[in-house]
Amino acid sequence: MTCAILDDEPLALELLADYCAQVPGLELKGQFDDALGGLAFLQDNPVDVVFLDIHMPRLTGLQLAQLLPQPGPRIVFTTAYDQYAVRSYDLNAADYLLKPIAFERFVQAVQKVRQQLATSVPAAPAPAEAAAAAPDAMFVKNDHRLQRVAFDDILYIEGMKEYLMIYTTTGKVLTLQSFRRVEEVLPPERFARIHKSFLVALNRIEHIERGKVQIAGRLLPIGDTYRDTVTAMLRASNML
Numbered sequence: 001m002t003c004a005i006l007d008d009e010p011l012a013l014e015l016l017a018d019y020c021a022q023v024p025g026l027e028l029k030g031q032f033d034d035a036l037g038g039l040a041f042l043q044d045n046p047v048d049v050v051f052l053d054i055h056m057p058r059l060t061g062l063q064l065a066q067l068l069p070q071p072g073p074r075i076v077f078t079t080a081y082d083q084y085a086v087r088s089y090d091l092n093a094a095d096y097l098l099k100p101i102a103f104e105r106f107v108q109a110v111q112k113v114r115q116q117l118a119t120s121v122p123a124a125p126a127p128a129e130a131a132a133a134a135p136d137a138m139f140v141k142n143d144h145r146l147q148r149v150a151f152d153d154i155l156y157i158e159g160m161k162e163y164l165m166i167y168t169t170t171g172k173v174l175t176l177q178s179f180r181r182v183e184e185v186l187p188p189e190r191f192a193r194i195h196k197s198f199l200v201a202l203n204r205i206e207h208i209e210r211g212k213v214q215i216a217g218r219l220l221p222i223g224d225t226y227r228d229t230v231t232a233m234l235r236a237s238n239m240l
Contacts, residue, residue, distance in 0.1 A: 067233065156199065156216075
């Protein structure tokens with residue numbers, strides 16, 4: 001069984017590579033501390049399983065999982081955060097390992113993947129995770145209340161120092177919120193950070209020109225840091 005590791009933490013990469021070397025029949029084909037480098041490798045070099053960190057710069061593990069060729073490898077998420085467990089099962093993840101990862105737990109994940117490959121049937125989610133419906137909205141602080149904002153209504157979000165301005169089909173919502181917090185809630189396959197000051201709904205892009213996208217008649221810049229990520233996501237959405 002072949003595998004690859006993607007994690008921006010050097011110690012995590014070293015630990016997982018050492019674990020791979022101790023498991024008979026598990027061959028490590030590549031390890032990457034950069035999500036885009038790992039994505040490029042996996043597009044040309046199929047493997048059976050990818051051990052994938054969630055919090056990585058430029059492209060999160062959840063977003064990368066959406067961009068992998070289909071039928072793709074089995075995904076085992078490796079993260080220090082437990083709040084993404086339900087979302088990971090929406091992506092048919094084989095397993096979800098919380099850091100620090102014990103060797104015994106790593107071996108259990110490998111065995112689970114082997115069983116899936118042997119039967120070619122994805123593992124069924126745990127009952128609690130199966131019952132949890134994917135959210136269709138988020139609540140943000142607006143004045144002295146929590147306001148519901150439906151994902152389908154969002155056009156784009158603009159950062160304004162410590163505030164965010166959420167532009168929707170029905171108006172604007174100003175909230176004391178961080179981009180990081182919003183990115184944790186928004187479906188990664190539907191939204192992308194294109195600039196340090198802008199996050200957009202991919203299906204709301206009207207056209208792309210000279211390093212900018214137009215949404216609702218407004219041209220928004222694509223930052224150099226985000227250019228490769230945005231291009232990859234647009235291609236995965238068949239928009240390029």
